[in-house]
Amino acid sequence: MGLARSALLRGGLLLGGTLLGLVLSSAVHLWWGTTGSVLLTVIAMIGNATALGFVYASGRSFRFANVPLICGMLALFLLYMVGAIAVRDIALTLVGADAEAVVDRTWTTSHRGSETQHCTLRHTDGTPIRRELESNCEGHDRGDVIPVVLDPEERFAPVAGPKSDLSALGELQAMAGAGLVLLVSVAIGSVPARHAPAPRTSNRGAPTSGAP
The missing domain is CATH 2.40.50.840 (OB fold (Dihydrolipoamide Acetyltransferase, E2P))
Incomplete structure (x- = not known):
């Protein structure tokens, strides 16, 4: 149960940070223009990508871990690039x-x-x-x-x-696909590493193998 709770916490924090960065960059894009949005997007992407890399570095090691990690990074990039445009089109449609x-x-x-x-x-x-x-x-x-x-x-x-x-349907579909890839990437990387149990010791303080 502890491993599942830790994985949910890691994944929730990362996805929450990504959503917050996307909302802020989209708001800046709408009200202050492209330049400010690009600057904030770069900062948010660096922060989210660093957090995703930390999740994989501190989680359970397994073969080909770089594959879902790279897919998650690409999904982050696509979410930020398409997200601001989708929000703009939806706002002007309304x-x-x-x-x-x-x-x-x-x-x-x-x-x-x-x-x-x-x-x-x-x-x-x-x-x-x-x-x-x-x-x-x-x-x-x-x-x-x-x-x-x-x-x-x-x-x-x-x-x-x-x-x-100004239909944002295609953009929303791309965001949904990228969000799903990011979710899977976070789920794979969020499983914490299992720590080996400490060896038992005898009364004299020397480790024992557990054999009779």
């Missing part, structure tokens, strides 16, 4: 509205050889939109009119395309 916006300014950033085009928007009546476009603005120039999904209260960044394209 509160967003289809609209047209005018590209006001464009610029490009480079990171490790890949380029991302950004742009700010304004309403067709000329009113500026506070948050820049969440999606990649590639292929659009200043003055272009593009369809977007807007939060009327501008709490969340606009996303390019019609609202009908």
Whole structure:
């Protein structure tokens, strides 16, 4: 019973920490943008991955332990990468509205050889939109009119395309699969190591083998 309780405690703490990190990174992604979300996601992933590695290091050793450990690490990565996007799409599906916006300014950033085009928007009546476009603005120039999904209260960044394209079903399915893999990985690694019983000693203090 003690081994089962210890395994549940280890697994529960790790899964709880992962869920907390996912909630925080998704909230930052919605309200403060991609940069802050990426920074918090990296910190949370490092913490969760370290905790998962500690679970395997302090648990029962067995052959091919690296296989479920690596699968768990990959599941963590997928959960964080897909989770923030899924939360964004769900939020805009609930509160967003289809609209047209005018590209006001464009610029490009480079990171490790890949380029991302950004742009700010304004309403067709000329009113500026506070948050820049969440999606990649590639292929659009200043003055272009593009369809977007807007939060009327501008709490969340606009996303390019019609609202009908914001279905999070595929993202939720990917998260469910990754969550299941992580759960199995945690369950495998959470079993504590069995400690060998201390040898019995005779009255003189010398260990005995137990033989008559």
